[in-house]
Amino acid sequence: KAGVTQTPRYLIKTRGQQVTLSCSPISGHRSVSWYQQTPGQGLQFLFEYFSETQRNKGNFPGRFSGRQFSNSRSEMNVSTLELGDSALYLCASSLGPHQPQHFGDGTRLSIL
Amino acid sequence: AQKVTQAQTEISVVEKEDVTLDCVYETRDTTYYLFWYKQPPSGELVFLIRRNSFDEQNEISGRYSWNFQKSTSSFNFTITASQVVDSAVYFCALSEAAGNTGKLIFGQGTTLQVKP
Numbered sequence: 001k002a003g004v005t006q007t008p009r010y011l012i013k014t015r016g017q018q019v020t021l022s023c024s025p026i027s028g029h030r031s032v033s034w035y036q037q038t039p040g041q042g043l044q045f046l047f048e049y050f051s052e053t054q055r056n057k058g059n060f061p062g063r064f065s066g067r068q069f070s071n072s073r074s075e076m077n078v079s080t081l082e083l084g085d086s087a088l089y090l091c092a093s094s095l096g097p098h099q100p101q102h103f104g105d106g107t108r109l110s111i112l
Numbered sequence: 113a114q115k116v117t118q119a120q121t122e123i124s125v126v127e128k129e130d131v132t133l134d135c136v137y138e139t140r141d142t143t144y145y146l147f148w149y150k151q152p153p154s155g156e157l158v159f160l161i162r163r164n165s166f167d168e169q170n171e172i173s174g175r176y177s178w179n180f181q182k183s184t185s186s187f188n189f190t191i192t193a194s195q196v197v198d199s200a201v202y203f204c205a206l207s208e209a210a211g212n213t214g215k216l217i218f219g220q221g222t223t224l225q226v227k228p
Contacts, residue, residue: 031214043205045215055213055214092157092216097213098164098207099162100147100159100162101147103158103159104156105154
C-alpha cells in the first residue's frame with residue numbers, strides 16, 4: 001500500500017515569491033493535515049481537511065492557505081514568502097479525526 | 113490550555129541499555145488521545161502508538177512499552193535493550209476530542225542516541 005506522497009521534496013525560493021506544495025494521501029484516507037517543522041518552534045499544526053472541507057486551522061498568518069480535492073489530494077500555498085517560512089512541511093493522512101496520522105517524507109522549503 | 117512537555121531534550125545510552133522517554137500533557141478535555149511518533153534521520157514521522165483517555169492499560173509491543181497514568185498526566189515510553197536503530201527523535205502528541213478535529217499538539221521531541 002503506497003504511503004503519503006509529498007512533492008516536491010526540496011524547494012528553494014526567494015523572499016516575496018509564492019509556493020505550492022502537494023500531498024497525495026494513502027488510498028482511502030479522507031483526512032489530510034499539514035504541519036510545519038522548524039528547529040525553533042518544533043512541529044506546529046497548519047490545517048486539517050476532511051472531505052474537501054477545512055476542519056481546523058492553526059495559528060498561522062493568512063499567507064498560508066490550503067485546499068483539498070475530491071480525490072482527497074491536498075495542496076498548501078504560501079504567498080509572499082518570508083525567511084522565517086524556511087521549514088520542513090509535513091503532510092499526514094488518516095481515516096478520520098483521532099485516528100493515527102501517517103506522514104509523508106515532507107517538503108523542505110528554503111527561502112533565500 | 114493544551115500542551116505537551118517532553119523535558120528530556122537529548123538522551124544518550126549504550127546499546128542494550130533500557131531507556132525511558134518522558135511525556136507530560138495538559139488538557140481540559142476529559143476525552144483525548146495520546147500518540148508517540150518516531151522521526152529517524154530520514155525525516156519521516158513514523159506512528160508508534162495511540163492511546164485514548166479511557167484506556168489506562170499499559171501496552172507492550174516487542175521491546176517497546178508505554179505507561180499511561182492519568183493521575184500524573186503522563187504517557188511515558190520505554191525501550192528495552194536499546195539498539196542503534198532506535199536512534200531517532202521521538203515525539204509525544206495530544207489530540208483533543210472536542211471539535212472532532214484530529215489536530216495533533218506535539219511536544220518538542222527527545223533525541224535518542226544509542227551508541228554501539
